[in-house]
Amino acid sequence: MNNELATAIKNKEVILFVGSGVPKNLGLPTYAELIDQMAEHLGFNPETFNAWGNGDFLVLAEYYFLQKGNLGGLRSWMDRTWHDSKIDISKSKIYKLIVEMDFPIIYTTNFDRWLERAYDYYEKEYVKITNVADIARTRNDKTQIIKFHGDFDDDSSLMLTESNYFNRLDFETSLDIKLRSDSLEKSILFIGYSLSDINIRYMLYKLHMQWKESSYEHIRPRSYIFLVDPNPIKERILRERGIIPIVAEGEEPGVSLAHFLKQLKDQM
Secondary structure, eight states: OHHHHHHHHHTTOEEEEEOTTTGGGGTOOOHHHHHHHHHHHHTOOHHHHHHHTTTOHHHHHHHHHHHHSSSHHHHHHHHHHHTOTTOOGGGOHHHHHHHHHTOSEEEEOOOSSHHHHHHHHTTOOEEEEOSHHHHTTOOTTSEEEEETTOBTTBGGGOOOSHHHHHHHTTOOSHHHHHHHHHHHHSEEEEESOOTTOHHHHHHHHHHHHHHHTTTOGGGOOOEEEEESSOOHHHHHHHHHTTEEEEEOOSSOHHHHHHHHHHHHHHHO
């Protein structure tokens, strides 16, 4: 299976989809730490604040927005903390492999700039796409980095609150339409995602239904998701939706992902 995927990557037939598990390996703060920051900004005890929201980041961010009127303070803290000058992108095997594998299109649900900084560091050209205006600047000779849930350079694009996500459920924004179009001709490889992420599961469902309703499901390109937490129930559902799980066990997640990407690159 990995040989088939490696060949497709070599032939520029694969879209990479990057989740929060990838920059986590750089030591970025967790969502639990972001919740603590919201509590501090609002003058709440972090444990109490977290309990009131049942640990749901989207709900707590929604409350933060209603109380503050904007997400400026939280966004500034995230930007500063996630791009700490002590982080050395040259030491990340994962980001180096992503750049070297030369994917034509990369989608990411992350807000941070580490993909862009990795491409800058290794002097590989790219075009960043955050909104419909950026789509007009796409070029086939440069990697497209699509910030699917927003970017720190455009506060209005950030999907941080529950309302942001509810508005996205129609799956009809310009970036959603671009993804639907891109996925018609290319496979997708998902890395850095957990099957507990309802947002990614919903997106996979919508892509599956696009194919199912087209009557051309039999020619759909294969898509894959790399997982470090085996879950036979959710894996079965993924297969039903046209996504092949590749499960690694027994290693620390970052080590497993780096090993997986290295194997793919060596087989290309």
